[in-house]
Amino acid sequence: MQPVLRLRGISKSFPGVKALSDVQLDLYPGQVTALIGENGAGKSTIVKVLTGIYQPDAGTIEIDGRAARFPSADAAAQAGVTAIHQETVLFDELSVAENIWLGHAPRGRFGLINRAAMRDGARRLLDGIGAKIDPDARLGDLGIASRHMVAIARALSIEARVVILDEPTAALSHKEIQELYELVETLKAQGKAILFISHKFDEIFRIADRYTVFRDGQFVGEGAMAEVNEGQLVQMMVGRSVDQIFPVRDRNIGAPVLTVSGYSHPTEFADIGFTLHRGEILGFYGLVGAGRSEVMQALFGITTPSKGACKIAGQVRVIRSTAEAVEAGIVYVPEDRGRQGAVKGLPIFQNVTLPSLGAVSRAGFLRMADEFSLARDYTQRLDLRAAALDQDVGLLSGGNQQKVVIAKWLATKPRVIILDEPTKGIDIGSKAAVHAFMAELAAQGLAIIMVSSEIPEVLGMSDRVIVMREGRIVDEVAGDRMTPETLVRAAAGLAVAA
Amino acid sequence: MTTPAPPRLIPDRLHGRTTRALRSWEAILVAVAIAVFIANSFLSPYFLNAWNLSDATFNFTEKALIAFAMAMLIIAGEIDLSVASIIALASTAMGLAMTAGAGVPVIVATGIATGVICGAINGFLVAGLGLPSIVVTIGTMSLFRGVAFIVLGDQAFTGYPPGLAYFGQGYVWWVISFELVLFALCAVIYWALLHRTTFGRAVYAIGNNATAAQFSGIRVARVRFILFLLTGLMSGIAAVCLTSRLGSTRPSIATGWELEVVTMVVLGGVNILGGSGTIPGVVLAAIIMGLVTFGFGLLNVPGIVMSIFLGALLIGVIALPRLMRRK
Numbered sequence: 001m002q003p004v005l006r007l008r009g010i011s012k013s014f015p016g017v018k019a020l021s022d023v024q025l026d027l028y029p030g031q032v033t034a035l036i037g038e039n040g041a042g043k044s045t046i047v048k049v050l051t052g053i054y055q056p057d058a059g060t061i062e063i064d065g066r067a068a069r070f071p072s073a074d075a076a077a078q079a080g081v082t083a084i085h086q087e088t089v090l091f092d093e094l095s096v097a098e099n100i101w102l103g104h105a106p107r108g109r110f111g112l113i114n115r116a117a118m119r120d121g122a123r124r125l126l127d128g129i130g131a132k133i134d135p136d137a138r139l140g141d142l143g144i145a146s147r148h149m150v151a152i153a154r155a156l157s158i159e160a161r162v163v164i165l166d167e168p169t170a171a172l173s174h175k176e177i178q179e180l181y182e183l184v185e186t187l188k189a190q191g192k193a194i195l196f197i198s199h200k201f202d203e204i205f206r207i208a209d210r211y212t213v214f215r216d217g218q219f220v221g222e223g224a225m226a227e228v229n230e231g232q233l234v235q236m237m238v239g240r241s242v243d244q245i246f247p248v249r250d251r252n253i254g255a256p257v258l259t260v261s262g263y264s265h266p267t268e269f270a271d272i273g274f275t276l277h278r279g280e281i282l283g284f285y286g287l288v289g290a291g292r293s294e295v296m297q298a299l300f301g302i303t304t305p306s307k308g309a310c311k312i313a314g315q316v317r318v319i320r321s322t323a324e325a326v327e328a329g330i331v332y333v334p335e336d337r338g339r340q341g342a343v344k345g346l347p348i349f350q351n352v353t354l355p356s357l358g359a360v361s362r363a364g365f366l367r368m369a370d371e372f373s374l375a376r377d378y379t380q381r382l383d384l385r386a387a388a389l390d391q392d393v394g395l396l397s398g399g400n401q402q403k404v405v406i407a408k409w410l411a412t413k414p415r416v417i418i419l420d421e422p423t424k425g426i427d428i429g430s431k432a433a434v435h436a437f438m439a440e441l442a443a444q445g446l447a448i449i450m451v452s453s454e455i456p457e458v459l460g461m462s463d464r465v466i467v468m469r470e471g472r473i474v475d476e477v478a479g480d481r482m483t484p485e486t487l488v489r490a491a492a493g494l495a496v497a498a
Numbered sequence: 499m500t501t502p503a504p505p506r507l508i509p510d511r512l513h514g515r516t517t518r519a520l521r522s523w524e525a526i527l528v529a530v531a532i533a534v535f536i537a538n539s540f541l542s543p544y545f546l547n548a549w550n551l552s553d554a555t556f557n558f559t560e561k562a563l564i565a566f567a568m569a570m571l572i573i574a575g576e577i578d579l580s581v582a583s584i585i586a587l588a589s590t591a592m593g594l595a596m597t598a599g600a601g602v603p604v605i606v607a608t609g610i611a612t613g614v615i616c617g618a619i620n621g622f623l624v625a626g627l628g629l630p631s632i633v634v635t636i637g638t639m640s641l642f643r644g645v646a647f648i649v650l651g652d653q654a655f656t657g658y659p660p661g662l663a664y665f666g667q668g669y670v671w672w673v674i675s676f677e678l679v680l681f682a683l684c685a686v687i688y689w690a691l692l693h694r695t696t697f698g699r700a701v702y703a704i705g706n707n708a709t710a711a712q713f714s715g716i717r718v719a720r721v722r723f724i725l726f727l728l729t730g731l732m733s734g735i736a737a738v739c740l741t742s743r744l745g746s747t748r749p750s751i752a753t754g755w756e757l758e759v760v761t762m763v764v765l766g767g768v769n770i771l772g773g774s775g776t777i778p779g780v781v782l783a784a785i786i787m788g789l790v791t792f793g794f795g796l797l798n799v800p801g802i803v804m805s806i807f808l809g810a811l812l813i814g815v816i817a818l819p820r821l822m823r824r825k
Contacts, residue, residue: 302712326715340713345706345773349510354703355715357696364695372510379508388512408714 002065003028004193005050005081005162010059012045019045020056023219025212027162027193032184034208034225035197038237038488040454042217043197047164050195051083052076063161077104080161084152084168092140097122099139100154125153129183145176152183163187164195169203181207199287201230201492215239230494238455238484245432246460247439253463254278256314257447258330258416260299263308268294269471272308276416276447281438283462284451285487291471292451293335296418300332301325313415326355329415333405333422335451337398341405344394348386349375351393352408359411378407382437399430406437417441418449423457435461455484467491523767527782530815534786538793545796552673556743558762558788559677560736561755562780565762566688567732569780571725572763573692575705575772576631578620578726581733582755583642588612588737589747590646593655602661609741610734616642617730618723625722639756646749655747666743677739681784684732689777697721705772762787765812786811 003026012020020042027033037043048054050061052070061068063079070076090099098105100122101113108114122135131149133142139150148168155163165184169177184207187194198204204211205225213220213236220236256275263272269291276282284292298305301319310317317328325331334340342351352375353360360370375389382403386396393404402422409417419438423431438461442448452458458465459482467475467490475490511518519525538545545551564581571578588609595608616638623634668676692698700721703711712718741747766783768775787808794804 300713321717322712322715323717331715332713334713339707339709341710343703343707343710343714346703350699350702351714354699354711357699361696364697365690366694366696366699376508376510384508386508388509390511412715 001028004064006062006065007046007050008060008062010046010049010056010061012049012054012056018217020049020217022059023214023217024222025195025219026222027195028210029161029193030188030191031209032188032194032196032207033210033212034204035195035212035214036204036233036237037214038453038455040216041214041237043214044166045217046214047083047166047195047197050076050081050162050164052081077158080159081164082155082158082160082162083164083166084155085166090139090147090151090154092138094139095135096126096133096137096139096142096150097135099150100125100135100157102154104158121157122153125156126150129153129156129186130179145179148176148180160192162193162195164197166197167199168196169198169200177203199492201233201494204233205230213237234485234488234494238488246457247436249281249439250443251463252279252443252445254445257312258299259311261309261311263295263298263305263310265294265298265303265305265471268303269298269468272473274466274473274476276449278445278447279442280463281442281448281450281461283458283465284449284468285453285455285458285465286468286491288453290468290491292468293420294471295468296332296420296449296451299325299330300418326412326414329413330418331355331409331412331414331416332418333402333409333420335420335424337401337405342393342396342401344392346393347390348379348384348393348396348404349389351404352378352411355408356411374411375407378411379404381410382407383433402430402434406434410441414446416447416449418451420451421453422450423452423454455487458487459484469493524776524778524782526815526818527765527767527779527786530811531782531786531789534789534793538789538796541793542796545793548673550792550796552675552678554788554792555675555678555681557791558784559675559681560739560743561759561762561787562681562784563684563736563739564729564732564755564759565766565780565784566684566777567725567729568759569763569766569768569775569777570688570692570698570701571631571729572760572768572770573705573772573775574701574722574725575708576624576722576725577635577760578617578631578729579635579756579760580616580620580638580642581729581736581759582752583639583646584613584616584730584733585737585740585752585755586646586749587616587642588734589741589751590649590655590749592658592737592741593747594649596655596658602659605658605662606665606738609738610731613730613732613734613737614727615730616733617727620730621723621726624726625719631726643749650747650749656745658741658745662742663745664742666739666741677743680735680739685777685781692777697724701725702773705769705774758787761808761812765815 005027007025010020010023023042023046025046035043045054049056052073052075055071061070068079070079097119101118105113106117106121119135126133126135126149129149129152131153133146133149139147142150168180184194196208208225210222210224211228211233212222213233215237254277256277258276261273264270272295286292294303297303299310299319301322301324304320310319312328312330319325319328343354349372353371356374360367360374372389379389384403384407385400393401396404423434438448450461464476464478465482465487466473467477467487469491477486568578568581591612592605592609595605620635620638623629624631665676670676670679692701700711700716703714703716704718704721708718740752762783763780764770765786766775766780768779790808790811791804794807
């Protein structure tokens with residue numbers, strides 16, 4: 001059988017990161033191919049190449065054996081490639097039919113939108129996927145599942161030959177997932193080639209005919225689902241070697257600093273309990289959406305847990321605001337640097353002193369000399385690169401902004417520092433610097449929580465790893481059990497290997 | 499293991515004090531103020547007269563009192579459009595206190611307290627309930643003045659005790675009025691509050707990125723509440739001065755002042771989207787607006803022309819830096 005879509009030798013680099021390196025992918029008509037890989041394996045990048053959002057640096061794309069190029073999202077749609085994303089952007093104030101046809105609505109006389117054709121087309125598409133939704137309904141009035149069906153109808157409103165489903169079940173209930181499976185069968189029967197991206201092994205085995213595995217931006221293998229088992233797939237995903245070098249650490253773990261018990265939130269997480277010690281690096285691993293950041297933000301006073309207690313250095317503390325968290329000695333370096341990290345518009349030195357204003361003032365009045373000396377001290381320790389301390393922090397590179405955020409927290413002399421994806425999106429050199437610095441801080445007795453989705457980083461830096469899945473702690477791993485297989489299995493909800 | 503490279507020394511400041519001063523917005527405002535002053539002194543023989551100039555200050559002192567607090571509020575990314583209505587309500591409350599037979603201290607305290615309470619209502623709605631300040635204060639703008647109308651109808655409070663007149667008509671020394679002294683005093687207090695205290699720093703942080711400020715341990719809601727309280731307080735103080743100067747209260751008192759105050763703040767270089775601006779800039783803007791209004795008054799220019807000129811001045815001064823950068 002000839003593949004509908006054939007990719008060969010696709011490479012794509014970003015400054016400091018090689019996202020895809022010489023990968024291949026084949027999609028066949030009427031078959032579901034599962035794309036499997038860890039976070040950062042290059043799955044999202046290949047989807048963006050296929051939908052014309054990224055241009056590959058090298059490699060070829062063939063459709064029905066003929067070379068094709070997707071210089072724009074429009075070109076990919078013209079060629080019949082469509083994607084249903086984890087979170088498709090839809091418009092609440094528009095009708096279902098308008099959402100489906102936005103951007104390529106059927107035209108009538110004078111180039112005006114043909115509303116009747118639009119409504120009929122929308123009904124045909126919705127019927128085709130078995131969704132009973134009124135095309136004239138306002139999208140904002142629909143529930144999550146119906147919105148999802150509209151997103152799928154929109155994706156199918158172009159004459160699609162290749163359909164990409166990017167983690168389609170992440171936000172769906174059990175019943176809705178069953179409906180989605182039926183839809184996939186319908187699409188298969190229509191002869192469409194389907195690329196199915198998921199972290200959930202049960203559904204991959206249920207609906208995929210073929211698999212392709214990526215690891216660290218490279219193609220690892222492919223084949224028929226019938227000829228492979230879970231263990232072999234996990235093996236391919238994680239590989240054997242951890243090829244990054246992590247700093248050698250003097251492990252000097254002391255008394256408990258932070259004890260969390262029974263932490264629960266109405267929607268985000270439940271029954272979280274753990275203990276963190278002086279000088280320890282505790283890793284939190286899980287899939288995106290497992291609730292790790294939500295737990296950390298509750299500890300930092302951004303959200304308030306509905307139940308549970310938090311003890312710091314033996315004392316029960318109730319943390320209702322970030323100010324109270326800082327007072328208690330808990331600080332948080334967020335994953336979303338642009339929005340939650342540095343305050344762009346303020347100079348570097350004012351960013352560093354922002355949580356320490358009490359220490360650089362007398363009776364509420366700032367002492368400029370103290371401010372500069374504190375900022376100088378901590379930016380130097382982190383080896384910040386900047387023209388001057390009164391420069392706008394927004395002019396710095398991402399890695400240097402991250403250094404400013406870490407510097408601002410270290411200046412508060414915290415007991416516990418929580419690092420949420422500390423090296424995400426920064427180049428290899430800065431990564432190594434952050435890792436070395438973390439090791440140094442732990443050696444000085446700071447207690448560190450590191451939330452990370454990168455297995456090599458979690459294993460290379462942590463003394464212990466807590467694995468979360470769907471808002472709960474599912475495993476705690478230390479010593480010999482700290483292997484990639486254990487983490488992947490626990491995070492995906494598979495039985496622990498014997 | 500690699501040995502870490504020696505840390506690089508980062509200078510504190512990129513430019514010296516003089517360069518920063520010359521490049522500042524305030525430098526442009528000083529130039530504009532001087533130009534307006536010179537133009538006025540050529541156009542009217544009555545302009546360069548100590549008593550006339552002293553009279554001119556009444557054009558801006560009361561509005562400027564509110565503009566100081568408004569500047570901080572706008573820098574923090576919020577706005578209060580109810581300030582003129584707070585004046586109306588505070589002045590009405592003063593009238594009621596007078597009718598009840600209160601003395602000057604109680605009348606003054608009533609005006610100020612009414613302002614603070616109005617500010618607290620705005621602050622609670624914005625900082626406590628998280629409602630957008632532009633909507634909240636458009637609502638309270640109608641609400642506060644509406645209450646004043648209900649109390650007064652088409653009547654007016656007159657016959658305030660003579661002792662009250664000092665706040666709007668009194669002179670501390672020679673041509674230096676009480677209001678001018680109050681203006682200068684508040685300018686210094688607000689300058690210190692915004693530019694020299696931890697509170698002022700929090701205001702800038704919130705205005706640039708409220709989320710990141712919260713993630714840096716700043717009590718964002720508390721700061722916002724205090725800012726609305728201060729705006730209410732200053733509106734209350736302005737109400738005392740204005741009522742004293744006019745000697746009467748009508749429900750239409752200070753109509754349209756909210757836009758003049760916002761104009762003053764924006765002309766002073768405060769970014770309407772929040773994050774930047776200074777008190778010296780607002781002081782200069784207040785003086786410029788006062789001089790322009792006074793100069794036009796001396797030349798018998800009708801009020802509508804005056805507002806056309808102020809509008810053009812505002813747009814011109816705001817557009818100038820952008821046009822210069824484009825070259």
